[in-house]
Every structure is written in structure tokens, then in C-alpha cells.
Amino acid sequence: MDCDVIVIGAGVVGAALAYGLARKGRSVVVLDGADRDLRAARANFGLIWVQGKGSDAPAYSALTRQSSDLWPGFLNELSNISTSRVDYARPGGLVYCLSEMEYANRHAVNERTHNQGAQADTEMVSRVQLERMLPAVTLGPDVVGASYCRLDGHVNPLQLLAALHRAIAALGGKILFRNPIDRIMPVSGGFRVSVSDGTLQAPRVVVAAGLATPGLTEPLGLAMPLKSERGQILVTERVAPILPFPASGLRQSADGTVMIGATNEKIADTAVTAASATKLAQRATRIIPALGSARLVRQWAGLRVLPLDKTPIYAESSDHPGLFAVACHSGVTLAAAHTDVIAPAIANGRLPDDLAPFSNGRFNVQKCA
């Protein structure tokens, strides 16, 4: 055997798991794909987001909260090990409501989440309260109010990914880039994959290859039902600080750039469209009209990795013990949980029972129902 665990995929999910495994003293090799592969980890919005998450899935809602609480400690250690800067803040987050109806709907989502037993950490704030929270801007006439969750935060997702990569290396792990894997071969006592200069064997394999995951696990009988969804994002030039709170779809980074997004489109390529740019720009300037003078510097698109019911999948093969697969949306939010909760479980060889709601078995149940 060449190492304890092979992780396939060096996106934010695979990297957080590999980092967690390395912290548990496991020797890891991470394999990543081609330069132009789909990479949600480089296309995402950077929210560490609790409000509304898993409003119909209590276990997901709880895991999200747990991860959000783990984040400060997780980041502290990550920054030290990787010796890199990662901009992170947790001032709480907003969802702007641009009509009475949006306000009422948002209120209902919060009630539903709270009724599942979560603490009442999300509240509705009126336009007047909002004006006090955002002294540097004038809100557009359509803004009715917002919902505010004190647990929400944001991070620079690109710095996060780079820091995870550095930390893996600092802990003795290896990342082999430009190393696409087309299949996983079960061998006695583990698994074998081909790499550019030979083969690699390990008793355990974790597949965290985003949308490419099912293609690797399904030949071995491990179903990973995923769909993709395109999200387009706009980012402006750097501007002086005006937005102290991240919001769903509108946040100012520590660098000063303003990010606007993301669309939800049933389209499987990463092209960007002027039509989406206009929609995103319209909504942002309805919230804060003065943003109309900010210059757009870049527009990009990524594909969300969406389990069919939007809840993460943490799966383990029963036919091939030692084969794990992880796929989720919100891999940034869940990064701390992946490092601190999921990785240690994989290091111990099995996923504990309290993660059962996240197993891929749930999809069969749904099919029967």
C-alpha cells in the first residue's frame, strides 16, 4: 500500500477531507483532474450560510449549524498550519426582501426551520432597522426589510482552497494535480488507481470529485444521485467598504470587491450570458442604487453539485468496504464539519450512525415511497 487514504478530487470538499485525514495522522494522496475540469470550489460565492439551510431536513440544518460554529476554530488552525491568510468574518448575514411578499415568504421559511427545534437565531428586520445596520448606503425604495441570522458569515473561498492545499502539503500529504482518474480498481485489501507515473494503492478511497463522482463510484455499485445547476456571479472593482454584512446574493469581500449572484439555471455548461448579468445587476441596484456606478470586472459561472434532495451525501460502499463518497452543495459552509467530523469518521474506518440521514440509502427509500 502506498498511503492510508487516496482522496479523488482536490476541490473544497476533497481538500477539507484530506486535510482532516492528515490531521488525524493518516497519510493521504489527493488526486485532482485536468486544468479545465468543472470546479465549484473556484466558482462559488463564499458564504458560510446557516439561515434557511435544510429547512425541510433537520439533520442537514443541524450539521450546517455545527459547521458554522466549528468554523472559527477550524480556520484558526488552518491558517497556522498553512501559514496563509484567509479572509473570514461572521457578522451575521442578511436576506434582503424587495416586496411585502418576499418578506412574508422569508418569514415563513424561518418559522419552518425554527419549528424543527433549532434555536431562534434568525429574525426579521424592518427597513428602518436595516438602515441603521447599513449606514454607508441608501437602500432602494423597494427594500421592505430583511431576515438576519447572527450565525451567518463569509470567507474568501479561493484563499480557503489554497490554504487547504498548503495545509495538506504541510502535514505531509501529497496532491497530484492534472491526474484525472477514470476508474477505481478494487484489489485485495484496498483499491488501486492509475496515476501519471504508475499506480497507487491504498486501503481506503474517498471520492469527492464533485459532479464527476457518480462516474467513479457507480461502476462499483455505489449510487450517488446528483444533478447540476448553473450559477452565474458578477464581481466588481474594489470599492471602499460599504457592506458590513454579507447577504444572500450580495456581499462585499475583504478586498473591497462586491460580489453579486448567483443565478439558478438548469443548464449544464459554464458559459455566462448578458441576460443573466442584467438580471443580477438589476436586483443589486434595486437593493442599493448607488452600486450602479460600480464597475463590473468579471462574470463567471459554476455548476452546483446538487444531490437530488439538496442534502449532502456521505456514503460508504457495503460491497467494497473502504470506499467512501462525499458530494454536497455548500462545501464551503460544511468545510469545517468535513475536516472535524466527517474526516475523523473516515479515518476510523466507518461513518457513525448519526450520519445515517446523509447516506445514499435514503434515495431508495424515497423511490419506494
Place this chain on the structure above:
Amino acid sequence: MTYDVVVIGAGPAGMSAAIQLRKAGIAVAAVDEQAAPGGQIWRGVERNAGPVSAALGADYQKGATLVEAFRDSGAEYLPATQVWQIEEGWNLFLTSEGKARRIKARAVLLANGAQERPVPFPGWTLPGVMTVGAAQILLKSGGMLPEGEVWIAGAGPLPLLYATQVLGLEGRIAGFLDTSKRPGLAALSSLPGAWRDIPGLLKGVRWLWDLKRSGRMVRGFSDLHAEGEGRLQHLQWRAGNEQRKVRADVLLVHEGVVPRIHETMALGCVHDWNSDQNYFSARLDQWGETSRPGLFVAGDAGGIGGWLAATLSGEIAALGIARYLGGSPDADSLRREAGLDERLSRARALRPFLDALYPPPAEHLADEVVVCRCEEVTAGQIRAVAKVSAPDPNAVKAATRCGMGPCQGRQCGYTVQALVAEVHGLPLADVSFFNIRPPLKPVTLGEIAALGDLEEA
């Protein structure tokens, strides 16, 4: 508005193409971010007269005829207008005077030219340091001459041409740091073809001799530093074992030009690596068509060839577009009758010679040098990230913000590529360029929002 063809760039290539397309009765709009036609070479040609025009030389004056023909061609000319997004189909999103709009076309010709190759060195961000091309534009635009201790560092025909023009107007240049390979700039006096048309060139060569005699012509040096408090005050370099330091107010640099590729890159066209000159350019067929049907490239944007080659490739692309639109079944014979291919190969004959004389610079870049001017990312930071990531400039961009500023990687793209190649021990050709994303120019959110609802492409 819908046109048959939108031409982007009203320089030699774009104007020639527009004229040719109009002759075939094709409806053309020509968009250019500059306020007047002529492109980089013929900037201000309609306005400049007297001593400035005389000093700019015969090649410059020739532009007036083409500009006039372009004005009279019936092409709709949209000056001071930037194209900020191109969608296949073809939709072009423009901005001018703070207002965005969309126009449609059946075919698009990119004739957007070249930019000077950015070459970072210590101090290149100091006020007072700029490119030779920039100084020449200043001369053509408002008759500006550099003042004080003016130094030029670089290679290629442009520094000599510019120096000649400045001397013709009684300007002064203190010294020349020649980075070309032997036999050096003086060899230009014996050049064939287009460049020899400059009658003043001999004057420039005489000036070079004078410089040499007075020790102000420096060759075979290394470690050029621009230094100063808040602006350029000194230059330092090493020659042999000697460290030299001179006073300087202006330093003009030039290491050749490279095609503008952001447009074709953003559209996902196939590109090839030119290993003589170290640049990418869109792969073109014999009519200038890219890998995207209906999208054509002419002039320096498709590979550096100079203004004469640009006008000819513009004419060829115009015939190709007419053919593409179905209006010109005789494009082949027109091309032959006009002798376009022979004329083009004659115009390009000089190229291999220039490539050999002026290979792209390859000096080692010190870790502390700023590579990305916008985001102020140094070579050392890029190397550190490249060591732990894929040999992919996009990984470096993601981790450092290098290339994410307003210039969108136009200044740092090739340097990042070279550093990634260096760290991974790969040939340049094996390392790609940044992923280029719209907008092509930083347009305001207000302008975009005001476009109203557009149908999804």
C-alpha cells in the same frame, strides 16, 4: 440594430476590411474605443499637420488616405465605443458615453490589434516609467515630448523609430539600454521592406552612433532597476562587474508587441502558441476565420505582422466574410486578381528576421518584483503558489488574485505563464493562459441593469 458585419477596431486592418466589405454592398458597423479612426499607428492622423506630422514620417502620413477612404466608405463608424461582451449568434454589447446597448451581426471581425508585451522589472510601477508605445501615442495625440533625463530600454524597431521622431522635433534622449540580440539596433538600417520606408531612419542610426561614442548606448547589461521616492529618479544596472547608476526622469520600455487575445479567449476559440515570439493567437483559416464560425480576425490581433500586413489581411478577411455570408462566390478569384497573398507574404517577409533579432526577453525575475500591477502580486508570491498547485495559471489566479484586477490579466498573463512553467520545469507551450471571462471592459452595473430584460442566449 442589426448589421451584416461588425468590425471591432478601426486601425489598418479594420478600416481596410470595412472599405472592402462596403464595396461588396455589405452593411458594416466599425466600433473603436478611440475617438478617431487610425488605430495605434495612425492615431491623430486627421489632425496632425506641420512639424509633428513631418517628424512622424512617411508611413504615418500614408494613413491619411486610408482613413479618408474609410470615412467615405459608407461603413457606420462608432467611435469612443467599447465592446464589453460578445455572444455567439452574434450579439455585441457596447458602451459609449455611459450607456450600454446591444447590436446584432451576422459575422464579426476582430481587428483589435496588439498591445505591447508587458515586461516586469524592479521599479516598473514607478511614475515616470512607461512604454515607448505610450510615449509615441502621447506624441501623436497632443504633440507631447518627454522632458528631462529620458532613457529608453528595450528592443525592436519601435524604440528607434520613436527616438528618430523625437529627435526630428528637437527632443532629447539621454541614453539607450539596448536589450536586443547582436547585431543590435544598428542592423535595422539595412532592413528591407516596410520599415525602410522611414526616411528619417538614417538620422536615428546616426544618433545611435553618437550615443555609442559618448557611452550612452548600453549593451550587454543586466539587472535593470528603476528607483526613486514616489517617482522615477535613478536607473541602475550591471554591466560586467560594474554597477552603473544614472539620473532619470522618464524611462520608456519596449519589448515588442503581442496580439490582443482577450476577445477570442473569452469566446473559447482555439489558440496556438507562437514559440518564436512567445504569444498565443487564435487559430485562423486561410480567410481569417477562427474556430467559431462567423468570427474572423485580421491584423495584428491574429499575429504580429505590422500595418501593411494588417491592411492586406483585412482585405482577405473581408472577402472571407463576404463568402461566409454567401454574397461573394468569387472571393477566390478576387483574392487572386488582387494579388493579396503575394503582397501579404512580401509584407511579412521581414518577420522571421525581426523574430531572430528580437526574441522575447528571458531574464530571471527577482521574487520581489510586482508582476500583477492591479492586484500588486509579486513573482515570489506567484512562485510560492505555483509550487503547491497545478501547472495552471488559473490556479495561481485563484490563490493570489493575480489577474483579477481591472486589466483582467492583460499585464500579467504571460508573466504568470512563464513563472508557472519555470516552477514546474515545463516548456511554455505546455502552460495555458488565464481563463478569460466577460466583461471585456469594465462596464458599470448601472449600464448593465439599464439594458432591460434580455432573452437568455
Place this chain on the structure above:
Amino acid sequence: MFKSVHDKPGKASDMTVFVNGAETAAWNGETVASVLLRAPGAERRSTVSGEPRLPYCQMGVCFECLVIVDGVASTQGCLVPVAPGMRIESQHGPREISK
């Protein structure tokens, strides 16, 4: 740093513009970025370290000429010809968004 060949003693300039409030002579055909090279104290301050910067390329590709022209921030000065009475203001660090 630069001076126009048209700038001769006793000859009036073509127009006057205002750079950070100061009256500045300007010539037909030149751009805002060209004026920045002559006007004292017209440096931009970079958005990261706050270093002084002046226009570098004059052909629209380096964005070192970003400046406020008649109230419009982050305008590429090298693409805008001067006009009489034009108000040109330097940007220092990340630009401001008005309230």
C-alpha cells in the same frame, strides 16, 4: 515629465481643464491620461498598497489611468479626449461609492 511641442512662450493653450481643482492647460487631441503626466500631484494611489501610479500604456490595456472624469469614477483616462472645463480628479485607493 512631458511637454507639448505646441506649448510655446506667449502662445495660449487650446483649453483649460481642472485637475484636482487646479487649472491646467491642455491641447487639442490629447487625452485625460496625457494631462495626468503633466499635472503635479495627479498620481492615482493603487488599491492595495496605496503606491503612486501614473498611466503606463496609453492604449487601454493597463488601467493605470483610472480617474474620475466629470464625476464618473474609474474612467480609463487614456481613452477620453480632453474637453474645455473638464474636471479630472485622482482616485486614491479603492474608489468611493456615493451614499
